[in-house]
Amino acid sequence: MDVDKIKAIDIHTHAEVSCNDPEDPIMGKFLDAASVYFKADRKRPTIPETIEYYRKQNIAFVMFTVDMESGTGIKRIRNEEVAQFAKDNDDIMMAFASIDPHKSKFGAIEARRMIEEYGVKGFKFHPPIQNFHPYDRMAWPIYEVIAEYGLPAIFHTGHSGMGTGMKGGGGIRLKYGQPMMVDDVAVDFPDMKIILAHPSWPWTDESLSMALHKENVYIDLSGWSPKYFPKQVIADANSRLKHKMLFGSDFPLIKPDKWMAAAESAGFREEVMPLIMKENAAKLLGLK
Structure with missing residues (x-):
């Protein structure tokens, strides 16, 4: 991937x-x-x-599925499928794996x-929909592998659009999305880069801290x-966090062009936008 030729990650x-x-x-x-919650196309x-x-957008992207088989009974999209597409399109795409x-x-x-076999660049966890406390020791063997290779892991935090409006929230427990639950993971696995996904509402200040x-x-x-x-x-x-913020869309529910258009009037300083849109992620992912 030629980072200098892409406009964002x-x-x-x-x-x-x-x-x-x-x-x-x-x-x-x-x-x-x-689809109802995000006003998104069901297809x-x-x-x-x-x-x-x-x-076409000239934007590199990280893609993952969510393995939530234990929490929901949903058969996952296989990590191998996502990773193979990333290997075949490594000029624009990177894969993270998701493991329950x-x-x-x-x-x-x-x-x-x-x-080792597919070259995934990181991992994705969604504690509310995977129905686990981020510091539960059952997850430690997976964390240990991620830390050994010095890879990042994305943790969903805050409210979950998934399950919103469903009976019982679709069985999703929002409490597991509280960012501070990940703090112990950050302490005990300092070699694992942790990405707290989303503005983390209603616990936004915890993520910032x-x-x-x-x-x-x-x-x-x-x-x-x-x-x-x-x-x-x-x-x-x-x-103070200009080097810690990363652009992410949540595609396909939110498209990057709409995110970027809204960002123009959100109050970001002109000089920090290149960091958010590309430079911080390129450094975190080892692309530069």
């Missing part, structure tokens, strides 16, 4: 359609509800369609294989239009 995009397997019927209900793009879209923490040591074996306090903690700005960001996010992005 989107650190947060989802694979929601498999080219090999049919849509899981339970997942279909979640996608229905999420999700395939991975090849996403690659085409980002190549309930798989523990078995999951750690998969994590190592995904790194953690990114300020912990050298290995970053924030991605996905999942919300910048016009709705809490004012403290903009203030810290413009000052």
Whole structure:
């Protein structure tokens, strides 16, 4: 990947359609509800369609699925499928793997294989939908592999659009999205770069505090239009956390062009935008 030739790096995009397997019927209900919540098209793009879209936009992107088999019973999109597309399109695409923490040591074996055989660049965790406390020791074998290779891990934080409006929230427990639950992980796994996804509402200040306090903690700005960001996010992005903020869209629910258009009037300083849009992620991902 020639970082100098791309205009941005989107650190947060989802694979929601498999080219090999049919849509899981339970997942279909979640996608229905999420489409209403985000006012998004119910028809999700395939991975090849996403690659085409980002190549036309000249934006590099990180893509992942979410392995939530234990928490929901939903059959996952296989990490191998996402990773193979990334290997074949490495001028524009990078893959993160997602492994249900309930798989523990078995999951750690998969994590190592995904790194060594498929070259994944990081990992994705979604504690509310995976139904686990981020510091639960069952996840430690997976964390240990990630830390051994010095790779980053994205943790969903804050409110979850997935499950919003469904009966019982689709069984998703929002408490596991509290950022401070990840603080112990940051302490005990200092060689793992931790990315707290989204503005983390209603616990926004916790994420900002953690990114300020912990050298290995970053924030991605996905999942919300910048016009709705809490004012403290903009203030810290413009000052003491300007090297800790990462552009992310949450594609396909939010498209990067709409995110960038909203960011123009959100209050970001002109000189910090290159850091947010590309430079911080390039450094974190080892691209520069």
